[in-house]
Amino acid sequence: MADYIVGLTGGIGSGKSTVANLFAELGVVIVDADIIAREVVAKGSNGLQQIVNHFGDTILTADGALDRAKLREHIFQHPNERTWLNALLHPLIRQRMVAQCQQARSPYALMVVPLLFENHLERLVNHTLVIDIAEETQIRRTIERDQVSKAQVRSIMSSQIGREQRLKGADDVVSNEGDVDALRSQILALHKKYLNQSVTAKKRHE
Structure with missing residues (x-):
């Protein structure tokens, strides 16, 4: 059993799947809502x-x-x-x-929940990680990925909490404005941090 759970969230088009896949490559178990x-x-x-x-x-x-x-x-x-x-x-x-x-x-598990804060599921995790991108980037990436209109993307975004509120609930923040290499280096640093935190959590449970 994982003694430590990290809750991963972010707005639509922020790159939750990309980040989760990078953690999975490091052997972390992904629990996807x-x-x-x-x-x-x-x-x-x-x-x-x-x-x-x-x-x-x-x-x-x-x-x-x-x-x-x-x-x-x-x-x-x-x-x-x-x-x-x-x-x-x-x-x-x-x-x-x-x-x-x-x-x-795995020493810790990554729980991927798009509406982590909206549905008050942060209480299920030990630590929260938010993927952050500018709203313009969110809109552009979602339109490219899903072939939907700007109005549809804005409608989905309005059903989620705002960027500022999401960042307030974050224990850690990953910026996904750059390329995959920039993202990977952030994930590697966080992975080391979470491994250490999971060891501390395990000792506490023993």
């Missing part, structure tokens, strides 16, 4: 069954998987349903994230 969010509503899951019980099977694709586009559309038309859905999914996601961290075989 986005992947878990898909797993808890996978075909045959209890989560999906409860969604079907609530919304009906029109929310499914022909092969019995969750039709995310239909669910998004339904939530958009009935905003109060988001509360029900979050009440179902958030505990399932949280439970699985904690379980994966407990099973981690």
Whole structure:
């Protein structure tokens, strides 16, 4: 079990996956909230069954998987349903994230959570790491990556906490304005730091 958990977060387009991959290359176990969010509503899951019980099977694709586009559309038309859905999914996601961290075989685990502060999940981690980029960079990278409009990116950004607020909650900050080499050197320095902190945490638990 990992004795130390680092919570990684950042706004859309900040490069969370890139940073997580660099930590993974160093042998760190990655617990990704986005992947878990898909797993808890996978075909045959209890989560999906409860969604079907609530919304009906029109929310499914022909092969019995969750039709995310239909669910998004339904939530958009009935905003109060988001509360029900979050009440179902958030505990399932949280439970699985904690379980994966407990099973981690690396000295520390990296929990990647896009809405770490928004959903008050910072209490699950020992340390917070924020990836920081300018808003203009966020918008440009997201448009290039997802082929979406500037208005759509701004809409997503408005549903997340602001840059200033995110930085206030950070124990460490990684700047992702430069190239991958600049990023890698920051990650290496942080990796050494977290290894040391995990040793201290382990001694405390013994």
